[in-house]
Amino acid sequence: MDNELISIIVPVYNVEKYIAKCLDSLVNQTYLNIEILLIDDGSTDKSLSICKKYAAVDSRIKLFSKENGGVSSARNLGLLHVQGEYVVFVDSDDFVSPKYCEHLYQLTISTKSELASVSRYNILNKEVVKISDLSFNQITSDEALRKFFLGEGINCYLFSKIFKYETIKGLRFDESLESAEDVLFIYQTLKNINFASMDGTVADYFYILREGSLTNKRLTSSRIDSSIRVAEFITRDCNSNKKLKMLSEINEISLKGEVLEWISLNSELRIEFEEYYNIILREVRKFKLLHKVQYLTLKKFIRLILLKVSPRLVTILKNK
Structure with missing residues (x-):
């Protein structure tokens, strides 16, 4: 099943306490045909050196360094280097289950969708809460936009989703935005696709709620x-x-x-x-x-x- 390459874009900035767990979860995916694009956004802690150690022992990891410009500029750099037929976004302070890519890929193939999504776990300190979204098979672009606007499973988060690269290769994140850049990107993606799907019964993404994370700025x-x-x-x-x-x-x-x-x-x-x-x-x-x-x-x-x-x-x- 893993004959198509999946590109995983990971923006990295001052996450030395979290990045190893994130990378461990990515290199141990059951879906083997992946490339992991690490974009260091001018980290001032040990994040870059940790990334270098992982890149030295796993050829699927490609490391890029740039001056600090924000998460949108980091993701845009990642999009420039995508080689895969599919794209997945992972935040560097989160982690995923071993079957994260496998589940997403199988879902997009089985439903013939250009965008597919699964649910997630929210983690705050030691409390783990499963977020179970509604499930639906193949729905059209207009129906997906309806669900997006009403918050019925298609949300504005980049994580827990897989994108067919063909539908997003012309899109970039608006670097002038300090927030809601993901909302705009998902909206523009939904306009480009034919079909979307969602399996709310599967939760493969572990979203860490922490002080200092992008959503808590x-x-x-x-x-x-x-x-x-x-x-x-x-x-x-x-x-x-x-x-x-x-x-x-x-x-x-x-x-x-x-x-x-x-x-x-x-x-x-x-x-x-x-x-x-x-x-x-x-x-x-x-x-x-x-x-x-x-x-x-x-x-x-x-x-x-x-x-x-x-x-x-x-x-x-x-x-x-």
């Missing part, structure tokens, strides 16, 4: 701007498709709602980003839900209603 005005720019761009891009436009508007207000949730986390952020908070809250409260009910899942509908009442309440309920 301190909130800044540029991160807020990036998220809003992406949300508004997608809505404009869907303008010619009536159904997708409705869904993209829901997606936009949901992403803006996430910004409200970020700011709601503590009183200091609320003071620092009060202007952003008030502007976005007014948009959320003006957003008309009733004529979009047919496009909403119950969960999404309840979340948007609660956001209108209190973004902090949504944050509290999510963390329970």
